[in-house]
Amino acid sequence: xxxxxxxxxxxxxxxxxxxxxxxxxxxxxxVVCGPSGSGKSTLIKCVNGLEPFQSGEITVNxxxxxxxxxxxxxxxxxxxxxxxxxxxxxxxSIVENLTVAQIKVLGRDKPEADxxxxxxxxxxxxxxxxxxxxxQLSGGxxxxxxxxxxxxxDPICMLFDEPxxxxxxxxxxxxxxxxxxxxxxxxxMMCVTHEMGFAKRVASRVVFMDHGHxxxxxxxxxxxxxxxxxxxxxxxAKILHH
Amino acid sequence: xxxxxxxxxxxxxxxTGDDTYLGWMFYGFKMTIGLSLSAWLMALFLGSIIGVLxxxxxxxxxxxxxxxxxxxxxxxxxxxxxxxYFVLPELLPASLGNAYKQSxxxxxxFLAAMICLGLFTSARVAEQVRSGISSLPPGQKxxxxxxxxxxxxxxxxxxxxxxxxxxxxxxxxxxxxxFKNSAVCSTIGLLELAAEGRQLVDYTAQPYESFxxxxxxxxxxxxxxxxxxxxxxxxxRVPGYIxxx
Numbered sequence: 175x176x177x178x179x180x181x182x183x184x185x186x187x188x189x190x191x192x193x194x195x196x197x198x199x200x201x202x203x204x205v206v207c208g209p210s211g212s213g214k215s216t217l218i219k220c221v222n223g224l225e226p227f228q229s230g231e232i233t234v235n236x237x238x239x240x241x242x243x244x245x246x247x248x249x250x251x252x253x254x255x256x257x258x259x260x261x262x263x264x265x266x267s268i269v270e271n272l273t274v275a276q277i278k279v280l281g282r283d284k285p286e287a288d289x290x291x292x293x294x295x296x297x298x299x300x301x302x303x304x305x306x307x308x309x310q311l312s313g314g315x316x317x318x319x320x321x322x323x324x325x326x327x328d329p330i331c332m333l334f335d336e337p338x339x340x341x342x343x344x345x346x347x348x349x350x351x352x353x354x355x356x357x358x359x360x361x362x363m364m365c366v367t368h369e370m371g372f373a374k375r376v377a378s379r380v381v382f383m384d385h386g387h388x389x390x391x392x393x394x395x396x397x398x399x400x401x402x403x404x405x406x407x408x409x410x411a412k413i414l415h416h
Numbered sequence: 417x418x419x420x421x422x423x424x425x426x427x428x429x430x431x432t433g434d435d436t437y438l439g440w441m442f443y444g445f446k447m448t449i450g451l452s453l454s455a456w457l458m459a460l461f462l463g464s465i466i467g468v469l470x471x472x473x474x475x476x477x478x479x480x481x482x483x484x485x486x487x488x489x490x491x492x493x494x495x496x497x498x499x500x501y502f503v504l505p506e507l508l509p510a511s512l513g514n515a516y517k518q519s520x521x522x523x524x525x526f527l528a529a530m531i532c533l534g535l536f537t538s539a540r541v542a543e544q545v546r547s548g549i550s551s552l553p554p555g556q557k558x559x560x561x562x563x564x565x566x567x568x569x570x571x572x573x574x575x576x577x578x579x580x581x582x583x584x585x586x587x588x589x590x591x592x593x594x595f596k597n598s599a600v601c602s603t604i605g606l607l608e609l610a611a612e613g614r615q616l617v618d619y620t621a622q623p624y625e626s627f628x629x630x631x632x633x634x635x636x637x638x639x640x641x642x643x644x645x646x647x648x649x650x651x652x653r654v655p656g657y658i659x660x661x
Binding site: 219222224246247248250251252253255257258259261262263264265274275278279280306307308309310311320323324327 | 553555556558559560561562563564565566569573574577578581654655656657
């Protein structure tokens with residue numbers, strides 16, 4: 175579904191990604207982890223072309239992201255993405271957040287989009303909030319709305335860029351629950367996250383990054399039981415204490 | 417001081433006999449409003465486009481927009497007015513220039529004044545719009561692109577609706593400024609409010625009454641503008657957002 179092949183990116187002289195190669199098969203959940211500044215977020219933003227890269231190739235469902243001829247808006251419309259800071263549209267009600275792109279991008283009519291939106295809000299447990307505005311919801315609620323907004327586009331895969339990093343501890347689980355459910359239903363997912371519990375529960379593979387390199391790309395059990403690189407061992411030792 | 421107040425002067429028939437002095441003032445009042453509103457519409461329209469262009473990724477477009485802003489906000493308004501009114505008609509192709517110079521003088525003055533005020537203010541509006549756009553969280557643009565919107569749709573549905581809300585207060589100042597700046601246009605002979613005030617002084621020798629009336633008229637316009645913009649600001653306020661309900 176997602177194939178990343180020898181992708182490199184630099185800002186001027188600063189190398190952000192070096193020869194990154196990995197993939198996400200259909201129905202797989204791949205968790206990308208690593209220390210801050212290791213290039214995880216940059217890599218996931220390259221997947222839907224939000225960040226350009228200088229060399230290598232990324233294909234999503236066979237379409238090359240870096241190709242200038244690719245219709246990026248069309249490609250992005252069926253790749254859902256969830257951000258660290260939710261990024262709901264503050265001037266639209268919750269249900270409008272879920273319907274605007276269905277109507278303007280997919281060309282659905284309003285009743286159809288509304289029905290889909292309400293159904294997805296119900297799914298993330300926020301149907302009663304449909305007419306409120308993002309600023310009136312808690313962080314956890316906003317992030318669940320953001321997931322529903324992405325799902326409203328019927329995505330073929332979902333990208334999560336540290337979806338719980340900006341949340342209060344007690345709100346993290348309500349978001350992880352929604353993500354776990356999604357994974358169990360067979361959604362193809364690539365998640366940048368530090369939530370190792372989530373990774374242990376649902377990941378197929380874990381990709382560990384450091385300094386712009388993909389250091390490990392392993393099946394989940396192998397990664398947690400026996401990380402090969404010293405850097406990953408250190409990282410896990412620090413993070414799994416808690 | 418032997419000044420004799422005479423508020424009745426406004427009801428006296430004017431020197432030309434076809435109107436009262438109040439009628440003259442009212443003519444200037446309408447001219448000021450017509451000129452300022454048409455220039456404001458022009459400024460809002462052009463300023464929004466230029467402001468957006470200043471923020472687009474294309475370097476050529478944003479460079480051109482920057483040149484536009486710097487050109488129109490760095491030349492004094494009075495100089496710009498003289499350029500539009502006296503110099504530009506000479507630079508037009510002869511046939512067009514002559515047609516312009518033979519048209520109704522009031523139309524000539526109004527056009528030059530409107531274009532001048534409109535362009536001058538558009539550069540300032542463009543800067544407000546640009547600052548509104550750049551003050552949005554950068555993730556908003558990414559989120560909008562990520563959901564499949566094109567760059568144009570991102571501006572239309574996501575960035576501009578918030579950016580304009582953020583800049584209502586500074587735009588209010590620009591809107592008030594355009595009425596006040598319109599007084600400069602009396603220098604090319606356009607009979608707007610300030611010019612009528614001066615004319616009344618010449619004809620009636622009642623300067624205090626004239627300029628008190630002019631002052632009150634400007635004040636009235638700006639109080640109306642201020643309250644309308646305040647209403648607008650409250651009306652478009654986003655619930656739960658900074659400054660929201």
